[in-house]
Amino acid sequence: MCKCMSVCCLFVFSEDQILLSDCASSLAVQAYLRMCNLPVHVSCRSNAEYMSPSGKVPFVHVGNQVVSELGPIVQFTKAKGHSLSDGLDDVQRAEMKAYMELVNNMLLTAELYIQWCDDTTATEISRPRYSSPYSWPLNQILAYQKQWEVRRKMNAIGWAGKSLEQVYEDVSQCCQALSQRLGTQPYFFNKQPTELDALVFGHLFTILTTRLTSDELGEKIKSYSNLLAFCRRIEQSYFEDSQAGSSSRGYSKGPSLF
Amino acid sequence: MAATMELRCWGGDWGLPSVHTESLIVLAYAKFSGATITVTPIDWTWKTLTGTVPELVYQGSTITEPAQILNFLRKQRFNADYELSARQGADTMAYIALLEEKLRPALLHTFWVDAENYANLTRPWFASRSPFPLNFLVPGRHANTALSRILLTKGESPLHTITEVEGKIYSEAKECLNLLSHRLGMAYYFFGNTPCSLDAFVFGFVAPLHKASLPSSPLQSHLRQLDNLQRFCDHILNAHFSSHPGSPQPVQETVDVNLQKLTQLVNKESNLIEKMDDNLRSSPQHKPLRADPRPSPGNDKSSTPA
Numbered sequence: 001m002c003k004c005m006s007v008c009c010l011f012v013f014s015e016d017q018i019l020l021s022d023c024a025s026s027l028a029v030q031a032y033l034r035m036c037n038l039p040v041h042v043s044c045r046s047n048a049e050y051m052s053p054s055g056k057v058p059f060v061h062v063g064n065q066v067v068s069e070l071g072p073i074v075q076f077t078k079a080k081g082h083s084l085s086d087g088l089d090d091v092q093r094a095e096m097k098a099y100m101e102l103v104n105n106m107l108l109t110a111e112l113y114i115q116w117c118d119d120t121t122a123t124e125i126s127r128p129r130y131s132s133p134y135s136w137p138l139n140q141i142l143a144y145q146k147q148w149e150v151r152r153k154m155n156a157i158g159w160a161g162k163s164l165e166q167v168y169e170d171v172s173q174c175c176q177a178l179s180q181r182l183g184t185q186p187y188f189f190n191k192q193p194t195e196l197d198a199l200v201f202g203h204l205f206t207i208l209t210t211r212l213t214s215d216e217l218g219e220k221i222k223s224y225s226n227l228l229a230f231c232r233r234i235e236q237s238y239f240e241d242s243q244a245g246s247s248s249r250g251y252s253k254g255p256s257l258f
Numbered sequence: 259m260a261a262t263m264e265l266r267c268w269g270g271d272w273g274l275p276s277v278h279t280e281s282l283i284v285l286a287y288a289k290f291s292g293a294t295i296t297v298t299p300i301d302w303t304w305k306t307l308t309g310t311v312p313e314l315v316y317q318g319s320t321i322t323e324p325a326q327i328l329n330f331l332r333k334q335r336f337n338a339d340y341e342l343s344a345r346q347g348a349d350t351m352a353y354i355a356l357l358e359e360k361l362r363p364a365l366l367h368t369f370w371v372d373a374e375n376y377a378n379l380t381r382p383w384f385a386s387r388s389p390f391p392l393n394f395l396v397p398g399r400h401a402n403t404a405l406s407r408i409l410l411t412k413g414e415s416p417l418h419t420i421t422e423v424e425g426k427i428y429s430e431a432k433e434c435l436n437l438l439s440h441r442l443g444m445a446y447y448f449f450g451n452t453p454c455s456l457d458a459f460v461f462g463f464v465a466p467l468h469k470a471s472l473p474s475s476p477l478q479s480h481l482r483q484l485d486n487l488q489r490f491c492d493h494i495l496n497a498h499f500s501s502h503p504g505s506p507q508p509v510q511e512t513v514d515v516n517l518q519k520l521t522q523l524v525n526k527e528s529n530l531i532e533k534m535d536d537n538l539r540s541s542p543q544h545k546p547l548r549a550d551p552r553p554s555p556g557n558d559k560s561s562t563p564a
Contacts, residue, residue, distance in 0.1 A: 174351070180345050
């Protein structure tokens with residue numbers, strides 16, 4: 001049943017370059033692969049975005065295949081015989097997909113908005129970090145190009161008119177929905193983690209441990225104690241053991257919640 | 259009660275009160291929650307170009323976007339979600355996100371980007387409902403917006419064209435319809451026996467696909483295989499939007515007519531009492547006004563679009 005998968009190589013941006021949203025997505029994929037007990041080696045490249053087939057990080061390179069983003073990676077591992085959501089029935093699967101879309105729709109979009117549409121954050125954090133591997137004038141050009149792209153997308157989905165407070169409010173509502181869904185269970189679908197748990201962990205943990213211009217986003221999440229406990233639980237179960245013995249620097253999740 | 263609320267939206271056709279998804283969502287929710295709104299179609303006015311649709315006008319203030327309009331209606335105590343548990347409320351948010359991400363791109367493509375559908379159905383319809391010379395501008399504008407939205411959200415890089423994205427968005431939309439169908443099961447509504455905002459959203463998205471006579475649509479053929487979703491749309495149309503006094507009752511409701519009238523009287527009385535209390539306390543946590551459930555007596559209160 002279990003085909004011996006050659007080691008996955010996960011490509012992400014380097015520590016200095018990575019931004020909130022990419023960090024969240026990468027952590028989600030890492031968490032998922034660890035939950036599947038698949039060995040993963042993390043590589044940092046400054047041009048990871050261009051190496052990816054879809055233009056988005058992270059992506060994995062296994063054997064002679066390259067797959068990017070959590071959704072396709074989940075399908076890919078499923079095709080190889082590793083799946084976390086096999087035990088779910090149809091209605092539960094529908095719920096899981098719906099909640100994953102909620103996270104993508106609200107949390108990821110909010111992260112992108114805060115990074116690129118909020119002028120303070122964009123000037124102080126996002127643009128310098130994104131363009132750090134490059135020299136002038138390429139760094140300016142790439143940073144502004146990325147900002148322009150993201151702003152166009154925000155325009156298309158109707159987020160351009162939102163204020164920062166409204167975005168924080170949306171994040172709060174999203175967290176409230178997640179908190180209510182999680183309740184007192186250890187994972188979203190009771191005993192076993194699924195890709196939804198990986199995704200939620202990736203985003204929440206990153207938001208909690210990343211320093212932005214204001215702490216409001218982190219504070220919103222901290223007000224939901226079961227979400228905090230959830231993040232700690234996953235960190236302890238899946239990331240703690242590798243922390244001690246890992247020689248390859250790989251991608252660190254930064255400060256821990258402990 | 260309240261001064262009348264006016265809703266500006268696209269007009270109806272194909273058996274629907276409106277052909278526009280967002281307008282349908284608001285109209286359905288208004289019916290579910292018992293809100294009395296006057297519907298002003300923007301057809302044949304200059305608002306087809308300048309207005310944002312749908313738009314709710316109330317005492318001088320305007321609210322756009324279905325989510326915000328629904329929030330506003332809830333604040334006005336027209337709350338169809340009152341009986342939902344916290345978890346069901348969370349599920350509602352999640353499913354709405356699913357609809358937006360997975361179903362909307364394919365619907366936009368079916369109606370506005372697919373050449374055959376656009377040329378034979380969508381453009382003539384919208385052009386015929388716009389005054390001269392806007393009939394040349396309005397459909398094209400919507401089509402461009404739709405295309406750019408699909409490409410920006412689903413297209414992976416600036417180099418991709420629409421054809422590469424098509425396969426992906428249609429398969430995601432079919433999966434989304436399947437998921438909705440699984441979730442709905444044999445019930446009439448998504449949560450229990452009474453409709454709520456999720457039902458309004460699903461109705462708004464699925465009904466145009468169900469009713470429009472599209473020349474070429476793999477998505478519509480897929481929907482035809484999902485009986486319960488079609489039944490869901492038809493049931494809502496019959497129960498809430500039918501102008502026939504003897505509209506067919508849903509199977510679950512077997513309430514006596516006399517009992518209904520008595521309930522209405524009691525409700526009116528308690529509304530008066532609540533109003534007096536409200537003036538004293540003005541707390542937003544009050545049990546909201548809810549006009550009596552569905553059938554005919556409620557229909558003549560609110561105006562239905564032609």
